[in-house]
Amino acid sequence: xxxxxxxxxxxxxxxxxxxxxxxxxxxxxxxxxxxxxxxxxxxxxxxxxxxxxxxxxxxxxxxxxxxxxxxxxxxxxxxxxxxxxxxxxxxxxxxxxxxxxxxxxxxxxxxxxxxxxxxxxxxxxxxxxxxxxxxxxxxxxxxxxxxxxxxxxxxxxxxxxxxxxxxxxxxxxxxxxxxxxxxxxxxxxxxxxxxxxxxxxxxxxxxxxxxxxxxxxxxxxxxxxxxxxxxxxxxxxxxxxxxxxxxxxxxxxxxxxxxxxxxxxxxxxxxxxxxxxxxxxxxxxxxxxxxxxxxxxxxxxxxxxxxxxxxxxxxxxxxxxxxxxxxxxxxxxxxxxxxxxxxxxxxxxxxxxxxxxxxxxxxxxxxxxxxxxxxxxxxxxxxxxxxxxxxxxxxxxxxxxxxxxxxxxxxxxxxxxxxxxxxxxxxxxxxxxxxxxxxxxxxxxxxxxxxxxxxxxxxxxxxxxxxxxxxxxxxxxxxxxxxxxxxxxxxxxxxxx
Numbered sequence: 001x002x003x004x005x006x007x008x009x010x011x012x013x014x015x016x017x018x019x020x021x022x023x024x025x026x027x028x029x030x031x032x033x034x035x036x037x038x039x040x041x042x043x044x045x046x047x048x049x050x051x052x053x054x055x056x057x058x059x060x061x062x063x064x065x066x067x068x069x070x071x072x073x074x075x076x077x078x079x080x081x082x083x084x085x086x087x088x089x090x091x092x093x094x095x096x097x098x099x100x101x102x103x104x105x106x107x108x109x110x111x112x113x114x115x116x117x118x119x120x121x122x123x124x125x126x127x128x129x130x131x132x133x134x135x136x137x138x139x140x141x142x143x144x145x146x147x148x149x150x151x152x153x154x155x156x157x158x159x160x161x162x163x164x165x166x167x168x169x170x171x172x173x174x175x176x177x178x179x180x181x182x183x184x185x186x187x188x189x190x191x192x193x194x195x196x197x198x199x200x201x202x203x204x205x206x207x208x209x210x211x212x213x214x215x216x217x218x219x220x221x222x223x224x225x226x227x228x229x230x231x232x233x234x235x236x237x238x239x240x241x242x243x244x245x246x247x248x249x250x251x252x253x254x255x256x257x258x259x260x261x262x263x264x265x266x267x268x269x270x271x272x273x274x275x276x277x278x279x280x281x282x283x284x285x286x287x288x289x290x291x292x293x294x295x296x297x298x299x300x301x302x303x304x305x306x307x308x309x310x311x312x313x314x315x316x317x318x319x320x321x322x323x324x325x326x327x328x329x330x331x332x333x334x335x336x337x338x339x340x341x342x343x344x345x346x347x348x349x350x351x352x353x354x355x356x357x358x359x360x361x362x363x364x365x366x367x368x369x370x371x372x373x374x375x376x377x378x379x380x381x382x383x384x385x386x387x388x389x390x391x392x393x394x395x396x397x398x399x400x401x402x403x404x405x406x407x408x409x410x411x412x413x414x415x416x417x418x419x420x421x422x423x424x425x426x427x428x429x430x431x432x433x434x435x436x437x438x439x440x441x442x443x444x445x446x447x448x449x450x451x452x453x454x455x456x457x458x459x460x461x462x463x464x465x466x467x468x469x470x471x472x473x474x475x476x477x478x479x480x481x482x483x484x485x486x487x488x489x490x491x492x493x494x495x496x497x
Contacts, residue, residue: 029053029193033073040110041103049073055124055189058177065174069186070128072097072120074113083198083223084117085469086187090205090229092180092359095127096120104457111466116200123210124186125178125356133178133355135167143349144296147304147341148282150388157389160353161396168355175355175397179362181406184214191221200469201225204456205427209236209363212435215412224415226465228456229427232435234407236363237373237387238426240380246313246425247271247381253449254323254486263489264323271309271381274329278302285334287342291351300341305329306385308340313382314425316451316484324487355397360390362400366407409438416442417468419461421450423484443474449481 033051040046050072057065076082087109089096097120099105112118125133137160146153168175187210191199200223203211208227215222251267254260264270282301289296312318325336365373373391377384416439420429432444445464447455455461460479468474 029055029189031071031193036072038072038100040106046074046110049075053190053193055186056177057124058174059182059185060176061174064177065172067124067177068130069124069190070097070122070130071190072100074109074118074120076115076117077113078115082116082469083200084119084191084194084196085112085200085202086119086121086190088121088201088203088207088210089123089126090207091126091356092123092206093126093354093356094206095122096207097122097127102457104462107459108456108462108465111462112202112469115470117194119190119194119199121190123183125354125359131171131173133164133168133173134352135164135355137163137351137353139349139351144298146348147298147300147307147345149301150303150383150385153303153307154389154392156348157392158396161357164353164355165396165398173355175358176400178355178358179400179402180210180213180359181217181402183210183359184217187214188218188221191218197221198223201227202465203227205229205452206231206359208427209233212410213406215414215416216410219412219414222414224417224469226417226419226468228419228461229424229452230418230420230431230435231427232431233363233410234366234369235427235431236360237365237369237391239369239373240376240382240384240386242425242428242430243310243313243382243386244380246423246428247309249423250313250319250322253484256483257486259488260323260327260486263327267323267326268381270323270326270330274326275302275305275381277330278305283334285338285341287338287345289349290346298341298345300337303383303385304341305337306382307388308337308344310382310385311344312340314423314427314452316421316423316449316454319423319451320484321487324489327489357390358397358400361397362402364401364407365391366404410435411438412442413440417464417474418442418444419447419455419464420444421447421452421455423449424452424455426452443477445474445477445479447479447481449483450479454481 031051031053033049036048036050037045038048053069054066055069057067087096089099100120109118122129142152142156146156198221201211208229209231211225211227212233247268254264254267279302282299284297284299286295286297321336328334328336373387418432420432422429429446436442436444447458447461450458458481
């Protein structure tokens with residue numbers, strides 16, 4: 001997960017604002033900009049512009065609403081800048097603007113700003129864009145049992161979807177407008193409002209899924225793009241076999257680390273043992289509800305562990321704890337496991353949901369992929385936890401599916417750089433391998449030992465991105481990050497009665 005630094009964006013808005021009008025004959029939309037200051041890791045403040053752009057909520061509706069997209073522009077330092085770079089955040093649901101709170105992201109943006117305007121976009125329904133798709137969810141007894149079984153989590157998710165669909169409809173929100181095709185249309189509207197003949201795209205995770213939809217629909221208006229952690233048109237729902245391979249790779253790395261390999265010589269074998277233990281006899285853990293400060297006791301079974309591992313298997317900041325956590329569970333000491341369960345319990349029981357989840361439902365999957373997911377989930381180590389509750393909770397929102405034409409392979413001549421971490425199970429390198437035949441002008445760089453969240457933060461990766469956008473050739477198809485260092489397996493002393 002992203003680590004948010006204590007760096008605040010200060011919106012020092014002056015009394016004077018101005019509007020940028022496009023010189024293009026294509027459009028009439030405008031962006032209202034206001035000067036702001038952002039405090040960065042050096043302690044300095046940099047000048048930015050906060051803007052809003054009105055776009056149709058649902059371009060297929062005869063009489064639809066307008067919605068407001070929020071964006072932050074860092075103006076190029078060059079007197080003759082290249083085309084603007086638009087950053088597309090992940091999720092779906094992450095705020096592109098909020099990435100500027102991250103030190104590593106500031107370091108990248110300040111380099112890109114030398115030759116480009118850099119646009120940080122809050123996609124429709126996300127962050128500062130309006131309307132917000134967030135809705136309240138009342139607490140229920142079932143919410144305490146989401147780690148007990150797949151069925152419990154699906155039930156809670158379906159109940160939340162019913163509440164959310166009804167509330168957003170009552171607020172006049174057309175949920176059919178919140179899909180990746182409409183998101184791609186927003187990018188073209190943004191391009192025109194900026195007065196740019198073309199734009200460049202920098203996408204991460206879901207942002208790559210959006211970029212691929214945009215390059216399919218608007219190839220003439222995209223100059224080039226860098227995609228990190230790529231999710232193709234038919235990749236929004238995950239294959240369970242990907243996580244089997246990931247756990248095997250984690251186990252292999254752990255077997256080479258002296259901090260854990262004596263106690264855990266084979267992490268996969270230990271995992272199977274612990275899963276069987278929790279299936280026979282679920283445990284109860286005391287966790288703190290961050291909102292109420294109440295300590296609650298919750299049951300955790302096999303599915304709970306599968307879900308915890310699935311959520312962090314692709315993050316090299318977290319999977320380094322897996323051997324020690326599993327060893328503790330096996331020995332009946334749950335302190336480390338409790339920390340993970342408490343974090344996820346609060347995320348999933350925070351009292352709020354978001355309709356932005358329909359983006360994933362609308363992208364869907366082909367019937368062939370659904371069948372493969374179902375088949376693999378029956379025997380995979382983590383079952384089908386990586387697609388739960390997503391593929392089971394769509395009905396309250398109506399029929400949102402974009403269809404198989406949307407999920408067809410992308411063909412593009414746009415200059416593209418794909419970057420994949422070898423330890424990224426969220427968006428594995430195999431996704432790119434499936435896409436590459438359709439790209440006539442693409443490179444794929446593998447970052448050894450990088451997980452989903454750590455790739456963009458790496459200095460070598462950032463240099464690669466800056467060089468690519470400066471039209472430098474790709475010198476190598478691999479970059480290396482250090483091998484992960486696993487948390488030592490040290491059990492706390494047994495408490496005496």
